[in-house]
Amino acid sequence: MALPLPPGLTHAEVAFLAEMELVTVVPRQRLESINLLGGKTPPLRPPHRADLPLWFALLLKKQRRANIIPPPWLHPSSLAEIIHHETKVAPESFSDPPPAPSRADPANPGLIARRPAARPQQQLSPPFIPSCTAASPAGYLPYHWQELAEALLAHAGDDVAAAFGGGLAASGEVRGLLRDLVEVRAAKMRSSTADPDGFGGGLMSLRGVGAMELAENRGFVLGVVDGVRKIGASVEAARREEEERGEEEMGSDEEMGF
Amino acid sequence: MSYYDIDSILTDAEKIPCTFQLDIPDLGYLDNTPTQPLKAGTKVNLPLWLAEMLAIANASDTEGKPFVTFDLPPALGNDVVQALKADPRAVPLRDQSAHFYGLATQMMELSEEQELAAILRKTFVIRASEVALYARKVGGVGHKGKGGADEGSNLGVGGAGEDFLRALDEWERSLFRKAHDGTKSGKEWMEGIKKH
Known part of the structure; x- marks a missing residue:
């Protein structure tokens, strides 16, 4: 009560973090490499594509110095495929996070892991592998999908429309599919409350859930889990006592055996 | 539940039906009979915090009966x-x-x-x-x-x-x-x- 902010990241903070995601741009002007805290930006030479952080790409876009190429998973067919998967194929669970990048990735020919692990024995899992963030292939949602999609549609709607062939209709289609996807996944989050295998049982897999969805549902989910815990507390305590008693008896039996 | 949790305080004030197991002098006013002692077997609605205290007060003693027994509200x-x-x-x-x-x-x-x-x-x-x-x-x-x-x-x-x-x-x-x-x-x- 002392802190006005609930635990966890707020929407604004999540959106801020999402601005570090890399997007591909086609520059219109030359720009030498800039030495930033996070590392050097690649030098921009007009016809060649380059990967920039989202905030930088949006800045250049606003100044008409670059066009943003929307990521492959934002394509209407990719989104429709994900929605189909979420509603028809696996209506109970969230769609899988992107798989680890491989050299033979058909969605990204020639693309290998962007950031090879600093320590080879270090095992990364979603959402921390590169393909979960910037280099997500089509058909999978990266961790920051909602923020990224909204930012791109809001500030680079014309690029999205142009890349997916067609005028305003294309970006409208993407927008509509995104709304559908958000609603489908929100409904899943809700219905899993009542499911004993969901977090109604005090346990739930959040594999494949995006950062923004986590921010939105954190308070509610924690409230439900806490309520279930409180209701089950007395039964749990009784069970634990029983177990302890059982163990003690076992222990005494063994001692007698010696 | 924290000490200052207003909901937990209000929950403690909920009334639950209790039955006294002993005669208690000078508590007759709880049953609207101020001049008489409170008889054993009288049913009175007590707040949860009080009922809890009275119900577990003598529980450790095998001889003594608890002061009150309670039913579900x-x-x-x-x-x-x-x-x-x-x-x-x-x-x-x-x-x-x-x-x-x-x-x-x-x-x-x-x-x-x-x-x-x-x-x-x-x-x-x-x-x-x-x-x-x-x-x-x-x-x-x-x-x-x-x-x-x-x-x-x-x-x-x-x-x-x-x-x-x-x-x-x-x-x-x-x-x-x-x-x-x-x-x-x-x-x-x-x-x-x-x-x-």
Whole structure:
């Protein structure tokens, strides 16, 4: 009560973090490499594509110095495929996070892991592998999908429309599919409350859930889990006592055996 | 439950039916007979904190009877539990008690009711998903017009779910608020993104 902010990241903070995601741009002007805290930006030479952080790409876009190429998973067919998967194929669970990048990735020919692990024995899992963030292939949602999609549609709607062939209709289609996807996944989050295998049982897999969805549902989910815990507390305590008693008896039996 | 938790304090003030097991002098006014001692076997409604103290006071002593024995309060009575078994969504919990779940968990600590815990858990999670549905709808996408004044209101309730939302107990109300705050800040962010 002392802190006005609930635990966890707020929407604004999540959106801020999402601005570090890399997007591909086609520059219109030359720009030498800039030495930033996070590392050097690649030098921009007009016809060649380059990967920039989202905030930088949006800045250049606003100044008409670059066009943003929307990521492959934002394509209407990719989104429709994900929605189909979420509603028809696996209506109970969230769609899988992107798989680890491989050299033979058909969605990204020639693309290998962007950031090879600093320590080879270090095992990364979603959402921390590169393909979960910037280099997500089509058909999978990266961790920051909602923020990224909204930012791109809001500030680079014309690029999205142009890349997916067609005028305003294309970006409208993407927008509509995104709304559908958000609603489908929100409904899943809700219905899993009542499911004993969901977090109604005090346990739930959040594999494949995006950062923004986590921010939105954190308070509610924690409230439900806490309520279930409180209701089950007395039964749990009784069970634990029983177990302890059982163990003690076992222990005494063994001692007698010696 | 923290010491200053107002809901936990109010839960402790809920009345539960108790039966005195001993004659107690000078307590007759509890039963509207100020001049007589309180007879054993009298039924009196006592607040939970007092009933709890009296019921466990002599429990450790095998000889001594507890001062009082208590029954489940009407909010957790058989008819309510049967109704919850049938359809958790149709029972107006707030009419039973404003602190229904708080009361129930306290009672379960005093008397071991395995079945009650299972029914309550089912009730809670089913109603919670319903709460989330309304929290997302209320003041949300496509439900309310572009009205300016009450756009930011926290409990701008209207339409079909009104009866259900009015019958929420305090735990569920706080759940509703949390879910609604999440949806609302999501909406605010969505609107704000176009301005920058």
